[in-house]
Amino acid sequence: MHKTDRINTMMRYINNRQYFTIRELMTHFSVSRSTVIRDLNTIQELGMPLTASVGRDGGYAVLQNQLLPAVQFNSEELKALFVSFLATLNTQLPYLQNRNTLTEKLVAIASQSQQDDLLTLQELLVFDHTNPRNPKLTELTDYAPAQLKPLLNACLTTRQLVLTTATGAQTVWIRHVFSRQANWYVDAWNLTSHHFVQLAIDQLTAVAPVTQEKVLQPAAIATAIKRAQPQPNVKLTLNADAIQQWHNHPHPTAVLQYQDAFQQTAILECVLDPTNQQQLIDFSRWYLYLGAGARIIQAPTPLITLLKQTAQHLLTQLPQ
Incomplete structure (x- = not known):
């Protein structure tokens, strides 16, 4: 790893920890003790305040309420992010409706030469959903079902949900959320009828967590699934x-x-x-x-x- 990349990665690494030691950094980054010490001196010069404690178990910590310097991307990282955005144009994906502003911010932090490289990549690369007659087309036509993002956000809290469609509500445990033939589906275990169901997410009208008194233990759900799961046919x-x-x-x-x-x-x-x-x-x-x-x-x-x-x-x- 190049020194600049290593220092940027190391800054993020130690900023996410209340306490760290030189030996931890040596092991994580596969470098010598002297290299770690030189890198820590450089990091302090860049403005990250570190405090050191002495003794057998001594180490370092970042002073509280201090901010990291602005994140800097090298040219290859910028290209990777930009190409990722291009590759998902006109694709039904959650959380990408703000991609225009993300792309603008990404280009804004690039130098003029980096911006030229990004525009050249946009002209060169043709993905499945790219308009070959107008590769510069940046209009986003993303459409995701209205309940896709609420469903995913709810799953981050609990996977036991009440899913409502026009025909009624089902109390389920979410196993997977997947895309197939440009449509999104939820693969779930019905906690009432004890069988797996697949529901088209564009048919959902509401998503809500199961009330606390009706929440089941994960072990009970796993046992019920194992008991009811048929053999592969x-x-x-x-x-x-x-x-x-x-x-x-x-x-x-x-x-x-x-x-x-x-x-x-x-x-x-x-x-x-x-x-x-x-x-x-x-x-x-x-x-x-x-x-x-x-x-x-x-x-x-x-x-x-x-x-x-x-x-x-x-x-x-x-x-x-």
């Missing part, structure tokens, strides 16, 4: 090509079980309700997206039937 094998497709569009509730040290083959197991037609349709489309590198080892008969019908229909659409 879908099993796939994936080669390297299918694994890459999976990374681009992973299954929302299943994880890959890699079969080799180089992660070139994997197994995926999940549960599919054979009576839920929408689940069958969604899974069949996702399976076809994985490509020829994905092979079904086990699956419910309705899913196999649907896949055969889809394949036959696709064959009839091919030109003679």
